[in-house]
Amino acid sequence: xxxxxxxxxxxxxxxxxxxxxxxxxxxxxxxxxxxxxxxxxxxxxxxxxxxxxxxxxxxxxxxxxxxxxxxxxxxxxxxxxxxxxxxxxxxxxxxxxxxxxxxxxxxxxxxxxxxxxxxxxxxxxxxxxxxxxxxxxxxxxxxxxxxxxxxxxxxxxxxxxxxxxxxxxxxxxxxxxxxxxxxxxxxxxxxxxxxxxxxxxxxxxxxxxxxxxxxxxxxxxxxxxxxxxxxxxxxxxxxxxxxxxxxxxxxxxxxxxxxxxxxxxxxxxxxxxxxxxxxxxxxxxxxxxxxxxxxxxxxxxxxxxxxxxxxxxxxxxxxxxxxxxxxxxxxxxxxxxxxxxxxxxxxxxxxxxxxxxxxxxxxxxxxxxxxxxxxx
Numbered sequence: 001x002x003x004x005x006x007x008x009x010x011x012x013x014x015x016x017x018x019x020x021x022x023x024x025x026x027x028x029x030x031x032x033x034x035x036x037x038x039x040x041x042x043x044x045x046x047x048x049x050x051x052x053x054x055x056x057x058x059x060x061x062x063x064x065x066x067x068x069x070x071x072x073x074x075x076x077x078x079x080x081x082x083x084x085x086x087x088x089x090x091x092x093x094x095x096x097x098x099x100x101x102x103x104x105x106x107x108x109x110x111x112x113x114x115x116x117x118x119x120x121x122x123x124x125x126x127x128x129x130x131x132x133x134x135x136x137x138x139x140x141x142x143x144x145x146x147x148x149x150x151x152x153x154x155x156x157x158x159x160x161x162x163x164x165x166x167x168x169x170x171x172x173x174x175x176x177x178x179x180x181x182x183x184x185x186x187x188x189x190x191x192x193x194x195x196x197x198x199x200x201x202x203x204x205x206x207x208x209x210x211x212x213x214x215x216x217x218x219x220x221x222x223x224x225x226x227x228x229x230x231x232x233x234x235x236x237x238x239x240x241x242x243x244x245x246x247x248x249x250x251x252x253x254x255x256x257x258x259x260x261x262x263x264x265x266x267x268x269x270x271x272x273x274x275x276x277x278x279x280x281x282x283x284x285x286x287x288x289x290x291x292x293x294x295x296x297x298x299x300x301x302x303x304x305x306x307x308x309x310x311x312x313x314x315x316x317x318x319x320x321x322x323x324x325x326x327x328x329x330x331x332x333x334x335x336x337x338x339x340x341x342x343x344x345x346x347x348x349x350x351x352x353x354x355x356x357x358x359x360x361x362x363x364x365x366x367x368x369x370x371x372x373x374x375x376x
Contacts, residue, residue, distance in 0.1 A: 021050045029061040030111075030128065030370050031089070065308050065315050066368040067341075068108060071101045077127040079368060082308065082332065086355075091127045100125065104364050107162025107176065107313065109214060111372040114162045114174070120146055120155060124164065124174060124190070128372065133172055133190040140195035141176075143184050143207075156364060161313055163214035165233045173233055175199070175212070175219055182207040182224045187238060199231065199238065213314055215267035222265040226250070226296075228272065228286075246294035250276050250284050264314040266307060273302070273316075277309060281331045281344045281351075300346050301329055309333040313367045 025033055025047065037044045064083040072078045075090040076097040091097075100123070103115035115123045120138040125131075138144055138155065146155050160177040175187040176196075184207040185199040199221070200208070212221045217234035218241070226249035230242045250263075264275040272286040274296060284296040308315045309331060331344045332354065344351040 016046065018050060021046055025050055026060055029063040030372065031063055033060060034128065060371075063370045065306075066370050068105055068113065068366045068368040070105070070364070071097045073098075073101060079370075082306075082354075093127055093130045096125070096127070096130055096132070104156045105366045106156050106159035106364075108366045108368045109162050109164040110166075111368070111370055112162075112164045113366070113368070114159070114176070116156050116159070124172065126372070128370065135174060135190070136188050136195045141178065141186055142196060142198040144178060161212050163212070163219055163233075165214070165217060173238075175214075175233070175238075177209060177212050179207045181210070183209045185209055185212060185219075185221060187233075210263050211265045211314075213265050213267055218267075220265050220267055220272065222263065222274065226274075228265065244272075244286070244294055246286060246296050247289070248295045248297070250274055250282065250296060250298075264309055266314045266316045268302070268305070268316060273307075275307065275309065275314065275331065277331075277333055280349065281333065281346070283307075283331070283346060302331075302346065303329065305329065307331045308367055315367045315369055 025036075028036065033047060037047045064081055066079040066081050066089070069078040069080055069088075072090060076092040076094055077090065079089045079091070081087050081089065100115050103117050103123070105113050106116045107114045111126055111128050113125045113127065114135075115125055116138075117123070122135040122137060124133040124135055138146055144158065146158075158178050158180075160179075160183055162177075163175045165173045172190040173187060174189075175185055177183045177185050186196040187199060188196045208223050210222045210224055212219055214220075217232060219231040219233060219238070221229040221231065223229065226246070228244040228246075229240055230244070232239045232241045262276060262278050264277070266273045266275060274284045274286075276282045276284075283299050283302060285299045287295050287297045289295055302316070305316055307330075329346050331346065332341055333344065333351075334341055341354040342351045343354055
């Protein structure tokens, strides 16, 4: 009689080989990874083991953009997804939510929120992993002129875009675009001397920038003359790698001597885009001339992607396979003081209000990318 082999079942998920666990988690989005962690202590330890063992290399399925709606005093941080279901999510970090209930979110990047307090203190917060870093206060930001400290709402309006970089080699780095326009850009780190540093070497009261966006380790900054600066944040200090001057730059209408929420810059894997929002939405792609110079070319397609514009922020995402038909190749944007969200089809040249979304978004609602670049 042949020997029978008996297999002992694993008593704990964390006993699985890490490559098997990584494969399982890579098929889930952040939303479902968080739900998996909450099932039991065994699941929690297994997920924590994978994320801590391969935090810089692990990737999971992309989650559609969310909109940060503020803090619910009973249910924690509140978000609404921009997927086809428009679901409301609550992250029940109750102790942390209570602490920052009276703070205003002035920007977000890569699952991080930048929160402004009543004393003009700044905190970088990740509500998904309950991680926070105190940042230098507003008083150290170059050329930042605060209003009355009791007027937190007026001070919050000074901030335009926020970008966050994380790595295992350097501390967390944060850049902000701020001012009345054209705007300034400053940066800081979480272990620096406690102050913000102007991105430019020269000190000037007049800002130079119209918009900025983060892509991987780089910051793309659009200047008032439509020149694009590319800054590298993969080193200990940001370094300007190149400056792009292109022909046929789009003309941006100005209101009261400045452009207000009318021009955006966005970066995809292949293309660099400028988006103007004045009446209709127009998208321009950076292209090459035969002599090696650059030019801006208007395009009617951003592929199987959505571009979301909110305030001064932009977020470009690829659509999932289960996306609603016709929702790709669209630009989402808010409409002035109404704070309603509209979807503009580049192909049909038509804007329609987004269904199943709050009719009027909170005043300081912010775009939120729930896909972290680094796991804790």
